[in-house]
Amino acid sequence: MATTLVSAADSDSASPQATTNLSELMTRIVQPSSDAVFYVARTPPQTGEDWRRLESQTLMLAESANLLLIPGYVQAQEQWVRDSLLMRNAAVAAYKAAQTKDLAALEELNNALYESCENCHMATR
Ligand code: HEC
Known part of the structure; x- marks a missing residue:
């Protein structure tokens, strides 16, 4: 088993x-x-x-922004990467705000988050 895991880690499947x-x-x-x-x-x-x-949901959102950058989801456009990072920054800030129970900060992040969705959708859909 251990051997399988190690060799898997060496290959593309990792x-x-x-x-x-x-x-x-x-x-x-x-x-x-x-x-x-x-x-x-x-x-x-x-x-x-x-x-x-809310912490779980914002963490999921932040990690899903990372997923937008992996093969199979990512698109080879500068704009794509920019908007994914915008989404990730807003989501990471939302995760931190959830951890500190900062409702005002969460509300303030709405705009930046919304912008990341809209920017990417306008450019790519
Ligand atoms: C980096 C680009 C990008 C970002 C950022 C992004 N999206 Fe998308 N989104 C897309 C693309 C491309 C599609 C079209 C997918 C398809 O139909 O193949 C899509 C489709 C969607 C759909 C429709 C899916 C369907 O099939 O009905 C929803 C809902 C959606 N996005 C929500 C969001 C929300 C909410 C955000 C922000 C929190 C967001 N997206 C951020 C690229 C992005």
């Missing part, structure tokens, strides 16, 4: 691979996790459990 297509990535991961930020003011987190859930 590099990240897309599991599905962009459309699924958007609707199943990016959209639900970003909605948690976009609608945060509508139903603000109250309990510790609410905040923990």
Whole structure:
């Protein structure tokens, strides 16, 4: 087993691979996790459990921005990379704001996050 893992790590199979297509990535991961930020003011987190859930969602959003940059999802355009990084920066900031239970910061991040989605969609869809 250990040998298999080591040799797998040496091969191409250790590099990240897309599991599905962009459309699924958007609707199943990016959209639900970003909605948690976009609608945060509508139903603000109250309990510790609410905040923990928001932490998970913003972390998922941040990591999904990384996925936009792996083979299978990435597109060879400067704009693509720029917008993915914009999305990642906003999502990482949202994750930190969720960790510190900073509702005002989360609301402020809405614009930057929205911009990253819209910029990329206008350029690539
Ligand atoms: C770096 C580029 C990029 C970024 C950033 C991006 N998207 Fe997308 N998105 C796309 C592309 C390309 C498609 C079209 C996928 C297809 O249909 O093949 C898409 C499609 C979608 C769809 C429609 C999927 C479907 O098939 O119905 C939704 C919903 C979506 N994006 C939500 C978001 C949200 C919300 C954000 C920001 C939090 C975002 N996207 C950020 C590139 C991006």
